Amino acid sequence: MRHIISILIENESGALSRVSGLFSARGYNIESLTVAPTEDPSLSRMTLVTSGSDEIIEQITKQLNKLIDVVKLIDLAESAHIERELMLVKIKTNHDTREEVKRMVDIFRGKIIDVTPHSFVVEMTGQPNKLDAFIHGFEEGCIIEVVRSGPTGISRGEKGLHL
Amino acid sequence: MELSGGHILVQCLKDEGVEFIFGYPGGSVLHIYDAIFHQDEVKHILVRHEQGATHSADAYARATGKPGVVLVTSGPGATNAVTGIATAYMDSIPMVIISGQVPSPVIGSDAFQEVDTVGITRPCVKHNFLVKDVNDLAETIKKAFYVATTGRPGPVLVDVPKDITDPNIKVPYKYPKKVSMRSYNPVVTGHKGQIKRAVEMLLTAQRPIIYSGGGVILGEGHKELTELTQLLGYPITNTLMGLGGYPATDKQFIGMLGMHGTYEANLAMHESDVILAVGARFDDRVTGKLTEFCPYAKIIHIDVDPASISKTVKVDVPIVGEVKPVLEQMIELVKDSKIKPSKAALESWWKLIQSWRDVNCLEYDRNSSIIKPQYVVEQLYQVTKGDAYITSDVGQHQMYAAQYYHFDKPRRWINSGGLGTMGFGLPAAIGVKLAFPDADVACITGEASIQMCIQELSTALQYNAPVKIINLNNRYMGMVRQWQEFSYQSRYSQSYMDTIPDFVKLAEAYGHVGIQVEKPEDVRGALEHAFSLKDRTVFLDFLTDRTENVYPMIEAGKGHHDMKLRVAPGTPVDRELS
Numbered sequence: 001m002r003h004i005i006s007i008l009i010e011n012e013s014g015a016l017s018r019v020s021g022l023f024s025a026r027g028y029n030i031e032s033l034t035v036a037p038t039e040d041p042s043l044s045r046m047t048l049v050t051s052g053s054d055e056i057i058e059q060i061t062k063q064l065n066k067l068i069d070v071v072k073l074i075d076l077a078e079s080a081h082i083e084r085e086l087m088l089v090k091i092k093t094n095h096d097t098r099e100e101v102k103r104m105v106d107i108f109r110g111k112i113i114d115v116t117p118h119s120f121v122v123e124m125t126g127q128p129n130k131l132d133a134f135i136h137g138f139e140e141g142c143i144i145e146v147v148r149s150g151p152t153g154i155s156r157g158e159k160g161l162h163l
Numbered sequence: 164m165e166l167s168g169g170h171i172l173v174q175c176l177k178d179e180g181v182e183f184i185f186g187y188p189g190g191s192v193l194h195i196y197d198a199i200f201h202q203d204e205v206k207h208i209l210v211r212h213e214q215g216a217t218h219s220a221d222a223y224a225r226a227t228g229k230p231g232v233v234l235v236t237s238g239p240g241a242t243n244a245v246t247g248i249a250t251a252y253m254d255s256i257p258m259v260i261i262s263g264q265v266p267s268p269v270i271g272s273d274a275f276q277e278v279d280t281v282g283i284t285r286p287c288v289k290h291n292f293l294v295k296d297v298n299d300l301a302e303t304i305k306k307a308f309y310v311a312t313t314g315r316p317g318p319v320l321v322d323v324p325k326d327i328t329d330p331n332i333k334v335p336y337k338y339p340k341k342v343s344m345r346s347y348n349p350v351v352t353g354h355k356g357q358i359k360r361a362v363e364m365l366l367t368a369q370r371p372i373i374y375s376g377g378g379v380i381l382g383e384g385h386k387e388l389t390e391l392t393q394l395l396g397y398p399i400t401n402t403l404m405g406l407g408g409y410p411a412t413d414k415q416f417i418g419m420l421g422m423h424g425t426y427e428a429n430l431a432m433h434e435s436d437v438i439l440a441v442g443a444r445f446d447d448r449v450t451g452k453l454t455e456f457c458p459y460a461k462i463i464h465i466d467v468d469p470a471s472i473s474k475t476v477k478v479d480v481p482i483v484g485e486v487k488p489v490l491e492q493m494i495e496l497v498k499d500s501k502i503k504p505s506k507a508a509l510e511s512w513w514k515l516i517q518s519w520r521d522v523n524c525l526e527y528d529r530n531s532s533i534i535k536p537q538y539v540v541e542q543l544y545q546v547t548k549g550d551a552y553i554t555s556d557v558g559q560h561q562m563y564a565a566q567y568y569h570f571d572k573p574r575r576w577i578n579s580g581g582l583g584t585m586g587f588g589l590p591a592a593i594g595v596k597l598a599f600p601d602a603d604v605a606c607i608t609g610e611a612s613i614q615m616c617i618q619e620l621s622t623a624l625q626y627n628a629p630v631k632i633i634n635l636n637n638r639y640m641g642m643v644r645q646w647q648e649f650s651y652q653s654r655y656s657q658s659y660m661d662t663i664p665d666f667v668k669l670a671e672a673y674g675h676v677g678i679q680v681e682k683p684e685d686v687r688g689a690l691e692h693a694f695s696l697k698d699r700t701v702f703l704d705f706l707t708d709r710t711e712n713v714y715p716m717i718e719a720g721k722g723h724h725d726m727k728l729r730v731a732p733g734t735p736v737d738r739e740l741s
Contacts, residue, residue, distance in 0.1 A: 010346055014285075014293070059474060062470035065469070066469075068347050069346055163345065
C-alpha cells in the first residue's frame with residue numbers, strides 16, 4: 001500500500017543523505033521525496049512517498065525515527081489528509097492546436113506561464129492522479145518535457161506536525 | 164580559558180573521564196597529537212593499524228561499560244577504521260571515533276588523504292558529525308558521548324578538519340555538563356500496561372522460556388535477569404552476545420541457542436508456548452528459518468530500540484525500554500501476583516528439557532590422540548577457574564569458546580557477534596588487558612583469524628598488555644571448511660593455507676613467548692605455564708584436529724527442531740535428529 005511519510009528533520013548538511021541512505025541500505029523503495037526548510041529555518045520538512053506491506057512501513061517509520069536528525073514524523077496515509085503535487089509541462093503547440101491546449105489547461109485549472117510560437121509551459125497542482133490524467137489527455141509526441149515535484153501533503157484539521 | 168581546537172579536544176576527553184585513546188597519527192591530526200604530547204592524563208595507545216585501534220577501544224567498552232575512544236587521521240586512517248566501526252555498530256558498542264579531515268577550505272577538492280569519512284561511515288555509525296566551527300567542537304564531542312552511550316548504544320564519529328584544530332586559533336573553552344537534543348530522546352522505562360500483560364502471560368505459561376541477548380549485558384540488567392529467572396524457575400537460554408548475562412553454571416541455564424546452540428536450548432525454544440525475549444534481536448543465526456521459528460509461542464520482547472521489535476519476528480507483547488528498569492518492574496509484579504507458575508506444568512516441562520539434555524549434544528571424543536579444540540577450551544576454563552576475560556576471533560574457535568567456556572559473569576565474553584570480524588580477538592584482548600591489568604585475558608583464535616591483526620603483538624609489548632593467545636591451529640579456515648564439507652561435497656575451495664608461519668618464532672620476533680603444543684597430554688601443562696607467566700604475552704599454538712566440526716548445527720534455512728548432531732564421541736558419521 002502507498003504511504004506518505006511526512007518528516008520534520010534537522011536542517012543540517014547530510015540529513016537528506018541519512019534518509020535516502022537508509023532506504024537504499026535497507027532495500028525500501030522511495031517513489032518520491034521532497035524537502036525544503038520550514039518556517040523555522042533550523043528544521044526541514046520532508047515528504048516521502050513509499051509503498052510496502054504494513055510490516056515494512058512499520059519498520060520504515062521506526063528506522064526513520066531512529067535517525068538522530070529526525071525530530072518527528074507521521075504517516076499521513078493513516079488519517080484524513082490533503083495531498084498536492086506541482087507539475088510544470090512543456091507542450092508543443094502550433095496555430096491549429098493552441099486553442100485546444102488552452103481549453104485542456106482550463107479544464108484542469110492549470111496556468112499557462114510561458115508562451116512561445118511553438119510551445120506553452122503549463123503550471124498545474126493537484127493530486128498526482130489528476131496530473132496523470134492531464135498528461136494522458138495529450139496525444140503522443142505533444143509533450144516536450146514534464147517536471148513534477150512529487151507529492152507533498154498535510155493533515156486535515158487543526159492538529160499539525162510541529163515541535 | 165582560551166584553547167586551540169587540538170587542546171579543546173584533549174581537554175574534552177579529560178573532562179569526559181577518558182582513560183585511553185587508541186589511535187594512530189597522521190597529517191590531519193598532528194595538531195591533536197601535539198596537544199596529546201602536552202599531557203599525560205589521557206593515555207594514548209599507539210596501535211599498528213587503525214583496525215586494531217577500533218577493536219581495542221571496542222573491547223575496552225565491552226569489558227568496562229565505558230565508551231571506547233579512537234583517534235585516526237583522514238583518508239586511509241579513517242577507511243582502515245571502518246571495519247572496526249561497523250563491528251561496534253552491529254553489536255551496539257558505545258564508542259567515539261575522532262577522525263582527522265583535510266582543512267575545511269579544501270574539502271571536496273580530492274586533497275591528499277581526503278575521503279568523505281562522514282559519507283563512508285554513515286551506514287555503520289549511530290550518528291556522525293562534521294565539525295565546521297571550532298566554537299562548536301566541545302559541544303559536538305559532548306553530544307558524541309551522549310549519543311554513543313544512551314538508548315541503544317553505538318559508535319559515533321566526529322570528523323574534525325585540520326583547520327579546526329589550528330594551534331593559532333584559540334576560543335573560550337567550556338565543556339558542557341549536559342546536552343539535550345530535541346531530535347533524540349531515548350525511552351527508559353517501559354509501558355506499565357504492557358509490562359503487566361507480559362507478567363500475566365509469563366505466569367500462566369505452560370512451557371515458558373527466557374531468551375536473553377547482548378542488551379542485558381549492555382543495559383547492566385544481568386542481576387535483575389538472574390533474579391527474575393530464579394524467581395520464576397523457568398529455563399533460560401542466551402544468545403552468543405548474551406553469554407554471561409545469566410550464570411552459565413546455574414541449573415536453569417540450558418546453553419546458547421541458535422545455529423550452534425545446544426540441542427536443549429533450540430528444542431525448548433521450538434516447543435515453548437511463551438518466550439520472554441530480553442535485549443535480543445531475533446538475529447538470523449538465532450532464529451533459523453523464520454517460518455518455522457517457535458510455532459507455538461507467544462512472544463514478549465523487551466528492547467530499548469523500538470526498531471528491533473517485530474523486525475523479523477512478529478511479537479505479541481512489545482515493551483520498549485531499558486532492560487534493567489523493565490525487569491525490576493517485572494520482578495515486583497511477579498512477587499505481588501496472586502497467580503503463581505503452575506508447578507505441574509513446569510515439572511513436566513523440565514522433564515522434557517532434561518530428556519533433551521541427556522542427548523549430551525556437546526560431547527566429543529575425549530580419547531583422541533590428536534588435540535581436540537573443545538578440549539583446549541575446557542582446559543582453559545579449568546586453568547583460569549572460569550574467571551578470565553575471553554576474547555575471540557571468528558569461526559569454529561569462536562563457537563567452541565562460546566560452547567565450552569561457561570561464562571558466569573557479564574562482560575567476560577568479548578566477541579564480534581554481529582559483523583563476524585576476523586582479526587578482532589587480539590586487539591580486543593589488548594583493550595581488555597589495559598582496562599583490567601590484573602585479570603587473566605585470553606584470546607581464543609585460529610591460525611587464519613589471528614593473522615588478520617597479528618601486527619598488534621607489537622602494541623601488546625609496548626604497552627605491557629600481556630595476553631594469552633590460544634591459537635586453535637587446524638591449518639584450515641575451519642568454519643569455511645565445515646560449510647564446504649556439509650554443503651559443497653568437501654570441495655575445500657581456498658579454505659586451506661599452505662604457508663602458515665612458525666607462530667613460535669613469530670611470537671619471539673615480537674618479543675613474546677611462543678609455545679607449540681601437539682599432544683593432548685601437554686595441553687593442560689602448557690596452559691598452566693602460560694598463565695604463570697603473568698607479565699608475558701604467550702602465544703600458544705595448539706595443533707588441533709583438522710577434521711573437527713562444530714556441533715550441534717542448524718544449517719542455514721532450517722528450523723530449530725532440525726539440528727545436525729554428532730552421533731557418539733569419535734564416530735565420524737553425523738546423526739540427523741528431528
